[in-house]
Amino acid sequence: MKKEVDIAVIGGGPGGLAGAFSAGKRGLKVLILERGEELGGILNQCIHPGFGLLYFKEELTGPEYAERWIKMVEELDNIEIWTKTMVLEVSPDKRILAVNEKGLWEIKAKAIIFSMGCRERTQGNLAIPGTRPSGIFTAGTAQRFVNIEGYLPGEKILILGSGDIGLIMARRLRWEGAEVIGVVEKLPYPGGLTRNLVQCLEDYDIPLYLSHTVVEIKGKERLEGVYIAPVDDKGNPILENKKYISCDTLLLSVGLIPENELSEMAEIPLDGKTGGPFVDQFLMTEKEGFFACGNVLLVNDLVDYVSLQGLLAGESAEKYLKGEIKREKKLPVKINGNLRLVVPQYLSYPIILPEITFYFRVLNPKENSILYLKEKEKILKTWKYPMVKPAEMLVIKVSSSILENVEEINFVLEGSK
Amino acid sequence: MDVIIIGGGIVGTLIARQLSFYSLRILLLEKESDIAMGATKANSGIVHAGYDPLPNTNKAKTNVRGNKLYPELCSQLKVPFKRNGAFVLAFNDEEIKILEELKERGRINGVLGLEIISKEELLKREPNINPEVKRALYVPNSGITSPYLLAISALENAWENGVEVHLEEEVQGVIKEKGGYIVKTNKNSYFTKYIINCAGINGDEIIKMAGIDFSFEITPRKGEYFVLDKKMGNLVSSTIFPTPTPLGKGILVIPTVEGNILLGPNAQNINDKEDKTTTHEGLKEVWEKATKLVPNIPFSSVINTFAGIRASSNYKDFLIEEFNSHKGILNILGIDSPGLTSAPALAEIAEEWLREKEKLIPKKEAKKEREKTLYFRELTNEEREELIKRNPKWGHIVCRCEHVSEMEIIEFIRHPLTPKTLEALRKRLRVGTGRCHGAFCTPHILKILSKELGKPMNSFTLKGGNSKILFGENKVRWKNEKGS
Ligand SMILES: Cc1cc2nc3c(=O)[nH]c(=O)nc-3n(C[C@H](O)[C@H](O)[C@H](O)COP(=O)(O)OP(=O)(O)OC[C@H]3O[C@@H](n4cnc5c(N)ncnc54)[C@H](O)[C@@H]3O)c2cc1C
Ligand SMILES: Cc1cc2nc3c(=O)[nH]c(=O)nc-3n(C[C@H](O)[C@H](O)[C@H](O)COP(=O)(O)OP(=O)(O)OC[C@H]3O[C@@H](n4cnc5c(N)ncnc54)[C@H](O)[C@@H]3O)c2cc1C
Numbered sequence: 065m066k067k068e069v070d071i072a073v074i075g076g077g078p079g080g081l082a083g084a085f086s087a088g089k090r091g092l093k094v095l096i097l098e099r100g101e102e103l104g105g106i107l108n109q110c111i112h113p114g115f116g117l118l119y120f121k122e123e124l125t126g127p128e129y130a131e132r133w134i135k136m137v138e139e140l141d142n143i144e145i146w147t148k149t150m151v152l153e154v155s156p157d158k159r160i161l162a163v164n165e166k167g168l169w170e171i172k173a174k175a176i177i178f179s180m181g182c183r184e185r186t187q188g189n190l191a192i193p194g195t196r197p198s199g200i201f202t203a204g205t206a207q208r209f210v211n212i213e214g215y216l217p218g219e220k221i222l223i224l225g226s227g228d229i230g231l232i233m234a235r236r237l238r239w240e241g242a243e244v245i246g247v248v249e250k251l252p253y254p255g256g257l258t259r260n261l262v263q264c265l266e267d268y269d270i271p272l273y274l275s276h277t278v279v280e281i282k283g284k285e286r287l288e289g290v291y292i293a294p295v296d297d298k299g300n301p302i303l304e305n306k307k308y309i310s311c312d313t314l315l316l317s318v319g320l321i322p323e324n325e326l327s328e329m330a331e332i333p334l335d336g337k338t339g340g341p342f343v344d345q346f347l348m349t350e351k352e353g354f355f356a357c358g359n360v361l362l363v364n365d366l367v368d369y370v371s372l373q374g375l376l377a378g379e380s381a382e383k384y385l386k387g388e389i390k391r392e393k394k395l396p397v398k399i400n401g402n403l404r405l406v407v408p409q410y411l412s413y414p415i416i417l418p419e420i421t422f423y424f425r426v427l428n429p430k431e432n433s434i435l436y437l438k439e440k441e442k443i444l445k446t447w448k449y450p451m452v453k454p455a456e457m458l459v460i461k462v463s464s465s466i467l468e469n470v471e472e473i474n475f476v477l478e479g480s481k
Numbered sequence: 482m483d484v485i486i487i488g489g490g491i492v493g494t495l496i497a498r499q500l501s502f503y504s505l506r507i508l509l510l511e512k513e514s515d516i517a518m519g520a521t522k523a524n525s526g527i528v529h530a531g532y533d534p535l536p537n538t539n540k541a542k543t544n545v546r547g548n549k550l551y552p553e554l555c556s557q558l559k560v561p562f563k564r565n566g567a568f569v570l571a572f573n574d575e576e577i578k579i580l581e582e583l584k585e586r587g588r589i590n591g592v593l594g595l596e597i598i599s600k601e602e603l604l605k606r607e608p609n610i611n612p613e614v615k616r617a618l619y620v621p622n623s624g625i626t627s628p629y630l631l632a633i634s635a636l637e638n639a640w641e642n643g644v645e646v647h648l649e650e651e652v653q654g655v656i657k658e659k660g661g662y663i664v665k666t667n668k669n670s671y672f673t674k675y676i677i678n679c680a681g682i683n684g685d686e687i688i689k690m691a692g693i694d695f696s697f698e699i700t701p702r703k704g705e706y707f708v709l710d711k712k713m714g715n716l717v718s719s720t721i722f723p724t725p726t727p728l729g730k731g732i733l734v735i736p737t738v739e740g741n742i743l744l745g746p747n748a749q750n751i752n753d754k755e756d757k758t759t760t761h762e763g764l765k766e767v768w769e770k771a772t773k774l775v776p777n778i779p780f781s782s783v784i785n786t787f788a789g790i791r792a793s794s795n796y797k798d799f800l801i802e803e804f805n806s807h808k809g810i811l812n813i814l815g816i817d818s819p820g821l822t823s824a825p826a827l828a829e830i831a832e833e834w835l836r837e838k839e840k841l842i843p844k845k846e847a848k849k850e851r852e853k854t855l856y857f858r859e860l861t862n863e864e865r866e867e868l869i870k871r872n873p874k875w876g877h878i879v880c881r882c883e884h885v886s887e888m889e890i891i892e893f894i895r896h897p898l899t900p901k902t903l904e905a906l907r908k909r910l911r912v913g914t915g916r917c918h919g920a921f922c923t924p925h926i927l928k929i930l931s932k933e934l935g936k937p938m939n940s941f942t943l944k945g946g947n948s949k950i951l952f953g954e955n956k957v958r959w960k961n962e963k964g965s
Contacts, residue, residue, distance in 0.1 A: 065866075099878065148877060150878040150884075152878075161862070163865065163876050164876050165869065165873035165877055166873070167869050168862050168865050168866045168876070183916075183917050187918060188785035188786070188916075188918045189783060191707065191764060191785075193759045193764060193786075195757065195758050196757075197948060198942065198944075205920045205923060205924065208924050209924060213938060215939050215951040215952070215954055216951065216955055217950075217951060218952055240955050285944070285945075285947040286948050303761065
């Protein structure tokens with residue numbers, strides 16, 4: 065079957081909802097394609113509070129936050145919503161192959177917004193030696209079992225990786241009566257937000273083993289235990305010092321991977337650092353008419369940023385359809401010092417937008433840091449941070465007037481240990 | 482029973498099928514929760530050409546014969562098979578000499594088309610190979626298949642032809658009786674005229690159980706592997722071997738019929754026959770040696786690791802023997818590499834053995850051909866559309882990596898030979914074998930199982946026994962504690 069729309073939004077999580085809303089509000093004919101049974105994406109299983117502080121200035125749970133956006137989207141007649149619809153392919157000429165219980169669909173769109181979110185790194189990616197029993201889950205899958213299906217994945221639980229999902233699941237499982245033995249983290253510092261460390265581990269006396277990792281899996285049928293070992297400065301485990309921990313469940317919270325298989329099919333270049341497409345200030349990818357927002361663009365720690373990216377992607381899609389995005393010149397956004405990644409990776413000129421939001425992640429935790437925006441040796445602007453951490457995104461806004469006539473854009477983050 | 486087959490590996494299942502074309506009462510016993518849980522589950526999946534085994538051995542004969550039988554067998558059973566060819570690489574003059582020897586051995590064994598080619602020719606065909614290579618032996622007849630799909634399809638075919646299959650039934654005793662044997666299992670006792678012992682790694686125990694006086698010992702040898710993401714599928718299109726050493730064929734780079742790449746296996750003698758663990762040292766060795774053949778493989782492309790166990794024996798060759806003291810028991814043991822390749826030929830040998838003892842009457846209704854299983858990912862868009870019209874569940878995709886629909890899962894769950902475990906579905910449908918490792922599909926599959934079988938989600942296991950996936954419902958323990 066065939067269908068034509070102005071904007072196709074792939075993924076109905078917070079990124080896609082905001083993208084659809086923003087494009088819909090501008091009168092465009094929008095179609096949201098979502099493989100889940102409901103809109104809302106990963107938020108549906110995040111039943112803890114902590115969402116929306118920036119955008120709604122209220123503390124909401126994940127489903128509550130999603131509900132607000134779903135309402136906004138449903139109120140617009142020109143937005144069509146297809147759930148239980150899996151997108152299988154996207155071609156470089158903006159044809160989408162999708163499938164649902166009604167049939168197979170070939171959808172032609174004038175612009176496409178990618179908002180497929182991310183998936184978790186798995187046991188297979190880590191290649192931990194030992195047996196392959198049941199009882200090993202990614203934290204997100206465990207979260208789904210507990211919060212949506214209503215089942216406990218186990219009773220004696222060890223968590224590998226101190227990412228936010230793992231931390232939140234530590235508390236959640238404790239509430240459900242499971243024993244949470246501890247959280248093991250390979251790096252010398254935690255991977256999750258400070259508020260989650262305090263509220264999910266410290267408040268419940270759950271130990272955090274920094275600079276440790278799981279080196280062996282035990283148990284033939286169900287997991288019986290694991291060996292953990294300290295790691296040296298280079299992250300290599302010191303096996304002589306391994307010790308046994310008895311547990312029936314191992315949760316992995318070891319990182320998220322933007323889900324860009326579809327973007328790759330559409331031949332869109334990806335940034336090895338973010339795992340998402342290269343974009344400009346419009347969040348338009350290297351291939352014109354394709355936009356990206358949310359966790360498919362870069363892994364965000366706050367949903368509010370995801371929504372803001374969605375709003376921008378929807379607005380930009382309209383600009384693109386009207387022919388307002390010119391790309392007469394392209395300037396890369398350079399990063400140096402303690403910066404690991406940046407979005408957008410380059411600016412298109414003319415800039416058009418009044419201001420540009422930049423998202424960064426840092427390499428190492430550091431105190432008393434200063435972020436410089438430089439053109440060659442000239443400092444254009446500075447920002448001060450008492451503390452920067454890899455777990456927390458740096459987000460800044462820069463007025464376009466500063467960047468309109470520069471020859472180089474170079475962000476440098478400097479700080480002390 | 483007329484025949485009891487002990488062991489549901491590739492050897493047992495192909496023998497069951499071969500004998501199912503005749504009017505015989507056949508029972509296959511397998512101790513695990515599913516068939517193909519032993520060596521047949523975890524191996525390289527290569528249909529070897531046959532230049533490697535020493536001439537005139539059982540290995541050489543069955544290997545070359547088996548390789549010939551593969552295309553028709555796989556087309557009858559609707560199992561993927563591809564003659565993707567192989568290259569054996571030589572990195573120095575000594576190794577080039579060995580290539581010459583292999584070529585000559587292959588000629589004696591009856592392997593066609595072997596050719597030693599230059600570095601330039603090789604790199605033209607396989608550009609990602611280490612450019613330090615000097616020469617290669619080209620092996621056009623080498624192929625690949627899916628070992629467990631072949632075993633599953635063969636046994637389903639045999640079952641359709643009337644063979645009985647009992648899973649989770651372990652043979653624990655074999656007692657000589659007038660005119661046959663009593664086979665004792667953990668659940669039952671059966672009288673049978675003939676036994677075919679193809680119990681893989683445990684075959685020596687069956688020999689002892691039966692009281693056969695023959696010093697035969699299996700020394701398990703483990704092999705470990707990495708599985709790479711399908712994104713790496715273009716790394717090589719042929720199977721890449723190093724020059725073999727007296728210790729074995731070495732660590733390879735192997736395309737699979739599913740489109741992934743395997744790196745492995747190493748060879749480690751072990752004591753425990755059940756020890757399928759992967760190890761730090763083993764995986765390190767595999768990685769180092771495989772990346773010597775094909776450098777620049779990113780570690781981030783690894784999506785899984787596993788290990789398999791070869792049933793190597795002190796007999797060196799395949800043991801294909803009926804002992805005088807125990808007429809009526811055919812032992813097919815010590816089937817290490819190239820056992821997968823040889824299995825169709827071993828099945829022929831089993832048939833001939835029985836034909837000398839019994840008049841084999843062909844069963845009229847027995848079928849050799851199977852209907853093709855429909856996999857959503859392999860269908861054309863028109864076929865997909867047609868199926869969805871017939872049943873909308875074909876349009877509900879449950880596995881995001883391998884694009885498996887709800888209906889495919891339901892159909893397999895309903896098949897009487899499918900164990901109701903997650904791993905059984907993985908083997909048959911590839912759900913949970915992709916890059917997300919089941920993170921996405923596991924909840925969906927448990928839900929479908931629960932709905933189909935009317936049991937709660939926490940009653941299902943990964944692979945039988947105590948391998949349960951979920952514990953109780955939320956707050957169960959909580960409630961209990963509060964209640965007490
Ligand atoms: C456990 C956890 C705790 C968190 N806690 C907080 C918190 O306290 N506060 C906070 O602000 N943020 C939090 N976050 C972060 C926030 O939830 C995410 O950043 C946000 O949900 C990402 O939105 P998204 O739209 O990019 O992706 P998602 O929400 O993942 O949505 C992507 C959607 O795309 C769909 N999709 C993907 N591929 C396809 C396809 N091929 N066809 C059709 N549909 C497809 C998926 O089904 C999914 O619905 C948390 C996240 C997690 C996982
Ligand atoms: C690492 C590795 C790589 C290999 N690569 C290749 C290759 O590329 N090409 C090739 O041709 N060959 C290869 N092989 C060899 C090939 O895999 C084996 O030869 C073949 O699978 C053996 O099949 P089988 O049926 O004899 O044994 P198995 O598959 O082990 O089957 C024996 C079965 O018997 C069952 N059983 C045992 N005891 C009992 C009992 N008491 N009661 C009931 N059931 C019992 C077991 O549970 C098992 O399912 C490889 C092997 C390994 C380990």
